[in-house]
Amino acid sequence: MNAVMTMLVEDSIPTRYSLLSRMQDRDDQDSWKDFFDTYWRLIYSAAIKSGLTDAEAQDVVQETVISVARDIQKFKRDRTLGTFKGWLRNLTRWRIADQLRKRTRSVPAGSNLSNPSTSLDEIASPVNADLEAIWEEDWQANLLEAAMERVKPRVKEEHYQMFDLNVVRQWPASKVAQTLGVNIGRVYLAKHRIMALIKKEVRVLEKQW
C-alpha cells in the first residue's frame, strides 16, 4: 500500500459537504452505505491500535456511525469547527474512551486493577496521545484503500490483477508479464490507467466528506 501512496501526489483540497448534507436524511441508505464502506476500516483500525479487542472495536465502529448520524446536523460548513477529518477523529476518540471506561467499570471492586479515582482524562489521555498519530497515518491509507475498492469493479479484471501484482505487491513488470503470459507493455498500461483512476477517486472521496 505504501508503494501506491508514494505514487500519488496529494493536492490540498478543501472538504466539501455536498454528500454530508444528504446524510441529514437518514433514510438515504446509499449515502450511509457509502460512508460506512469508506470509513469503517479507519475507525476499526484506530480502535484496535488503541488497544481494544475485535469485539470492542466493532462496537466503536457502530457507535461512531450512530454518532455521525445523530450529530451531522451540528457539523457545519464553518471552518472554525474544524474539518470532517478532525471531527470524525474526535467522535472515534470518544467512542474508544467509552469502551475503555466500560472495562474499568467491569473490573471487580477491590482488585488491583480498579481505581475509583481514575478519571475520564486518565483513561482518555493515552487514547489522545496515540490516536492523533494513528489517525494521521491511517487517514490517507484508508482513503486510498476505499478508492481502490471503488475502482476495482470498474476496470477489466485482468488489468486489475496486473496492477495488483506490479504496484501493490511490487513485482517487477517483467515478472508480472511472464507469470500472466502477457506483453510487458500491457502491464505498464494497466498500471498507468488504474493509478490515474485511483488518484481521481481519492479526490472524489475527499470532496464528498
Next chain:
Amino acid sequence: MTTPLDPTELPSAVPAAAGPPPVVPDHELIRPIGSGSSGQVWLARNTLGTCRAVKIVPERQSRQGSSAGEFNGILKFEPVSRLHDGLVDILQVGRNEAAGYFYYVMELADDVACGQTIVPETYLPRTLAQDRARLKRLPAAECVRLGAAIASALGFLHQHGLIHRDIKPHNIIFVNGAPKLADIGLVTEASGVQSQTGTQGFIPPEGSGTIRADIYSLGKVLYEISTGNDRNDYPVLPEPLGNSAEDEALLLLNGIILKACRAKPWDRYQTAEEMMLALLNFQFNRDHLRRKRNEQFLTQVARIGWPIIAAGIIIAMLWRIIWLLKHPH
C-alpha cells in the same frame, strides 16, 4: 478483522431445538443440524432407519419473501432433482397446515469426519465451505473437477426452466464423496426478473435470478476455493504465486473464472454447459499452455542466442586471421 458480518456466513453452530420437534410423516426428527433465513434443517431417520435431512419452513409472508414462493420452487424442483447426480435428491414434500409449516425430505450429506457413517450425536454435514475452512485452498485440478460437476448440474437445472439463485460453498454438499447443489430454498422459475436474492459477494452486479447470474456465482465459488481468498477480494490472485505446476494450473483456471465473473453478463459464459466444457477442456488447455510457454522460451533464447553465436563466429574468424598473420609459415 472479520468484515461487517454476513449472517449466512456464520458457522453453522445450530441452535438447540426449542420444544418438541416438528412432525413429519414416516420420519423421526432427531436434532437440528442447520438453519437459514427461511427455516431449519433437521437430521431425521425414516421408518427404514435411513438417515435423511428434513427442512422445516414456517409459512410466512414477509418483505424478505414468501414461503409460498419457496414451496412452489420446491414443487418444481422435486421431480427434476432425482434426474441428475449433481442435484440433491428431494424425496418427499409435504405441508402441516395446522402447525403452519411445510417440509421437504432430502438425501443427507456425508459427515465431515465419517463420510456415510452417521452418528447422530456428532453428525456435521460436509459442505464445500467446511472443506475450504479446513484446507484453505483446493488444488486446481480438484476445483476443475468440482466446478465441472456443479456446472453440469446447473445446466440441467436451467434446461428445466429453473434458476438456483444462491450458489455458494455452503450450498454445495457431498454425498458419497460427490458434490451436489443443495439448499434449493431460493430455486425459482427463470423469469428474467432480476433481484438481490442470494448471498453478498456471490450476486453479480445486475442482480440474481438469471442463468448468467448463476454462472457468475459459480465462478465466485471457484475463485474462493482455488485461491483461498474471500470472494470480495476478487480478482486479486493468491499469495504466494510462483512458477510451480500448481500455480500454472491456477492461472489457467483463472482465465475460466474471469470469464464466468465478467461484470457484464453478455461477456460471461452464456450457458452453464459452455462453462462446463471450458472446465473439461482444462487438461488439454494446460498441455497447450505448457507447449506455448516452451515455444516462447525457445523463441526468446533464439532471439538472444543468434547474435551471440554470430558474434562468436566472427571473433573466432578474426582470431584465426590474426594467428595466421603472426605465423605466416
